[in-house]
Amino acid sequence: xxxxxxxxxxxxxxxxxxxxxxxxxxxxxxxxxxxxxxxxxxxxxxxxxxxxxxxxxxxxxxxxxxxxxxxxxxxxxxxxxxxxxxxxxxxxxxxxxxxxxxxxxxxxxxxxxxxxxxxxxxxxxxxxxxxxxxxxxxxxxxxxxxxxxxxxxxxxxxxxxxxxxxxxxx
Amino acid sequence: xxxxxxxxxxxxxxxxxxxxxxxxxxxxxxxxxxxxxxxxxxxxxxxxxxxxxxxxxxxxxxxxxxxxxxxxxxxxxxxxxxxxxxxxxxxxxxxxxxxxxxxxxxxxxxxxxxxxxxxxxxxxxxxxxxxxxxxxxxxxxxxxxxxxxxxxxxxxxxxxxxxxxxxxxxxxx
Numbered sequence: 001x002x003x004x005x006x007x008x009x010x011x012x013x014x015x016x017x018x019x020x021x022x023x024x025x026x027x028x029x030x031x032x033x034x035x036x037x038x039x040x041x042x043x044x045x046x047x048x049x050x051x052x053x054x055x056x057x058x059x060x061x062x063x064x065x066x067x068x069x070x071x072x073x074x075x076x077x078x079x080x081x082x083x084x085x086x087x088x089x090x091x092x093x094x095x096x097x098x099x100x101x102x103x104x105x106x107x108x109x110x111x112x113x114x115x116x117x118x119x120x121x122x123x124x125x126x127x128x129x130x131x132x133x134x135x136x137x138x139x140x141x142x143x144x145x146x147x148x149x150x151x152x153x154x155x156x157x158x159x160x161x162x163x164x165x166x167x168x169x170x
Numbered sequence: 171x172x173x174x175x176x177x178x179x180x181x182x183x184x185x186x187x188x189x190x191x192x193x194x195x196x197x198x199x200x201x202x203x204x205x206x207x208x209x210x211x212x213x214x215x216x217x218x219x220x221x222x223x224x225x226x227x228x229x230x231x232x233x234x235x236x237x238x239x240x241x242x243x244x245x246x247x248x249x250x251x252x253x254x255x256x257x258x259x260x261x262x263x264x265x266x267x268x269x270x271x272x273x274x275x276x277x278x279x280x281x282x283x284x285x286x287x288x289x290x291x292x293x294x295x296x297x298x299x300x301x302x303x304x305x306x307x308x309x310x311x312x313x314x315x316x317x318x319x320x321x322x323x324x325x326x327x328x329x330x331x332x333x334x335x336x337x338x339x340x341x342x343x
Contacts, residue, residue, distance in 0.1 A: 011206065012200060012201060012202060012203055012206050013200070013201040013205075013206040013209055013210075013318055014198055014199065014200040014201065015198070015199055015201075015319075016196070016197070016198055016199070017196075017197040017198065017199035018194060018195070018196050018197070019194065019195045019197070020192055020193070020194040020195070020266075020267070021192065021193045021194075022190055022192045022266045022267075023190070023191050023192065023193060024188050024189070024190050024191075025188060025189055025190075025191050026187060026188045027186065027187060027188055027189060029173075029174050030174070032185050032186055032187055033174055033176055033180065033185075035186040035189060036176070036180055036183060036185045036186045037177075037180055039183075039186060040179060040180055040183060042177065042179060042180065044177070069173065069174050069175070071174055071175065071176065071177065073177050091196075092194070141186030141189070142189055142190075143189075
């Protein structure tokens with residue numbers, strides 16, 4: 001509790017007030033598989049009726065609304081399709097230093113997943129840059145199992161120009 | 171639920187079925203002058219209400235104005251530490267952040283001389299004996315723990331007096 005001078009000269013009291021709701025959300029089959037995969041160090045996507053692979057995996061087809069069942073194991077590196085810079089991270093964000101928010105299209109997927117990129121500075125962020133998963137030290141089946149993405153060193157498997165490069169939709 | 175075929179590496183592991191997704195709002199609460207006066211009183215073991223000069227009603231904790239007349243409350247009124255349970259709720263569910271063991275009782279206590287009920291816990295009585303009209307008194311924390319916070323009143327306990335007649339608090343239910 002702190003205080004400051006009020007209009008009448010009396011001090012007005014002030015204190016932190018936290019309102020918190022710890023929701024627990026059931027996942028359904030597709031997201032259950034996705035989060036189980038993250039815990040085990042595997043990233044899963046879901047193939048839709050038009051052949052596109054979505055990641056994170058949806059339970060229903062975005063076009064036809066039919067149930068989806070074809071899980072696809074994806075690479076753990078990919079490409080930034082769009083991004084923005086976060087200069088002053090807040091307490092609950094993935095990193096405690098400035099980072100990029102990016103949509104990352106993992107190798108083998110056709111859609112982007114939102115996550116943090118630990119690029120160090122804004123100058124190192126670019127659309128089309130290659131990034132790879134940095135796994136959390138301890139994983140428990142949450143989005144934070146991917147601690148963040150980090151720029152892939154030049155010449156890495158899957159980086160532009162390397163034989164394993166897979167930029168085409170699966 | 172649709173049957174999915176998991177990759178071999180995931181077939182024999184315990185599936186993740188749910189995730190905890192906390193939603194938190196971090197505020198700084200500024201009490202304002204009237205409530206600051208009240209909280210300072212609490213820190214010295216006094217319950218201070220404020221009276222509306224037009225309708226005469228006593229508000230506790232005071233917000234500095236009368237919601238009925240829309241004018242500032244002008245008179246500070248020191249209230250006794252006794253009151254009447256006007257309504258209550260038995261809490262049976264355990265929830266995140268809960269400090270009390272279930273079941274316990276939350277109540278609205280109408281302090282003698284006040285015109286608005288105050289929220290508090292009722293203890294030192296079996297939960298199934300708490301009732302409307304129960305006469306209660308404030309139980310404070312130890313003197314060296316007193317602070318400008320509602321938590322300085324630990325809870326309310328029965329005084330042992332006969333129950334207050336319904337008509338004495340019917341306007342406040």
